[in-house]
Amino acid sequence: MQRRYTGVTAAVAALGLTATLSGCGTDGGSGGVTLKLVAADYGTGAENSSKKYWDDLVTTFEKTHPGIKVDVTVHSWKDVDREVADMVKRDEAPDIAQIGAYADYAKAGKLYRANEMLAIRTESNFLPSLSEAGKVGSALYGLPFVASTRLLFYNKGLFAKAGIDAPQTWDDIGADAEKLKKSGVTYPFALPLGQEESQAETLMWLLSGGGGYTDDSGTYAIDSAANVETFQWLRDDLVGKGLTGPVAPGKLDRAKAFEAFTKGEVGMLNGHPTLMQDAEKKGVEVGMVPLPGPDGPTEGSMGVADWMMGFKQNGHRKEIGTFLDFAYEDTNVLAFADAYDLLPVTGSASARMEADRKQKKLHDFVAALPNSQLYPFGKTSWAQVSEAVKEKIGSAVEPGGNPETVLGNIASVAREAESAE
Known part of the structure; x- marks a missing residue:
């Protein structure tokens, strides 16, 4: 497993020096854009609500990308999928959703493909088993956000x-x-x-x-x-x-x-x-x-992943990609995983967690993830x-x-x- 991640990490590092973006910018876009993001709450109460993570992430992002604002709404897991579905039915789709399923939206033509939003270095860094689970046909629509094994x-x-x-x-x-x-x-x-x-x-x-x-x-x-x-x-x-x-x-x-x-x-x-x-x-x-x-x-082992996706409705492809490239940086991926004792979804962040002795209690879960079996997410x-x-x-x-x-x-x-x- 370590050799596998080392290969991924090395490839990512090499790509990071020369990568061209697949339709997304890194300069914050043309200005004046507010992205609507709807996310699930992984906390058990106000004291550890996921809203704190998103507030911190957005504050840092907006400081370095002044042309893009991000408005985040967090719902409980019991409600979030339904809330997004209702928004889509009202033709008020969010720009980004972090929820439990993506296939219906992908097959309805409502989502951007990963390669329309993300930098090559971001897309290539997802763990292969999770990337496969995020595909409809041969295209990646569901971006793994966080994972766990049992x-x-x-x-x-x-x-x-x-x-x-x-x-x-x-x-x-x-x-x-x-x-x-x-x-x-x-x-x-x-x-x-x-x-x-x-x-x-x-x-x-x-x-x-x-x-x-x-x-x-x-x-x-x-x-x-x-x-x-x-x-x-x-x-x-x-x-x-x-x-x-x-x-x-x-x-x-x-x-x-x-x-x-x-x-x-x-x-x-x-x-x-x-x-x-x-x-x-x-x-x-x-x-x-x-x-x-x-x-x-x-x-x-059974693996579970939750998904991030970008909706086409508002036409903010470039800005969505800029934000997601930032969100999938190792520091941010590991911060969320650490907060809830979950597993990172990228090769480079997984390698860092494996090497961190402070995360020893999670090493068995990390080791199980590459060979885990997930739900058939790609089936509508x-x-x-x-x-x-x-x-x-x-x-x-x-x-x-x-x-x-x-x-x-x-x-x-x-x-x-x-x-x-």
Whole structure:
């Protein structure tokens, strides 16, 4: 991994000396332009709202680019995608949006391609796996903004009290959860399959069972035999044995599961870097391992990326590019990643994080990112499929639930949505 990043960084450094801009300027444009940027809030409250990051970034940018103003609005993750969609429907699209999906806007012809906005050195610096996930066809429209990977988290204190070690297989998870339950742990294994972000929890388990949302050719394979077997195991060996706590998985949202973990009420759950930070602040000693599979640790990991995009409506291509080139400088990328214990999306910033001993706690997550598997973001059908997963997947693990039927229903939604693309 280090060699890979070193190559990217060297290429970027070389390009930076001679790069010509692909349609964007660096002198602040012709003046008098105000860019409208809508962004998601990664904070948990006013004290750590993402608005502080954007305010600082914009203040610095405007000092060195007096011809461009940037007006930033920050919305919660529950609202931001809908807010942008409503703006687009009203023909009031922002110039820049930092949200969770881009494919619908790209296929509708509403977005600039990356090479219409960014300097070559900026576009070439994105991690290859993330660049691929940001494409529709062969063109990059979704610019990765921040990323994370997932690992299995466990409470070291509760594990020590129960006399158990970190799990490596599904059988280990079941055995450890039994002992945690006997020692009085409220949620031996928290399994959030409620509507908040169950599409992520689902993908982690599908990957651990050797499946996924799509097959190797990129075709939806949601009701594959491997996926059905995974959810049968969850239904029978975790939920059916009362090892997932007092709230039914289909009713448990990720935020509630994470909150319970920080309170010391959860033995195990799938987590991301921000949870590690929050738990340690509350005095929970966190252990982390790759998500176990049937026969051993899962080789791949689920990766998640959020996206930046530039809208064509206001015609501010040059100014958008100038701002984004600035936003993707290492210092700015790392500042946001540091604030929320997330991962940088560029090769040069990733290399700097890997070399920083102060960031050692994130090194396992950084190492997992290049080989991680992301949602099929480039499919316009994915938004509809994701909603179907959120709505239906919890019922697959209910007592008497039928994973084959539930996954088959979601697969039908996927096929219909994809045929309409």
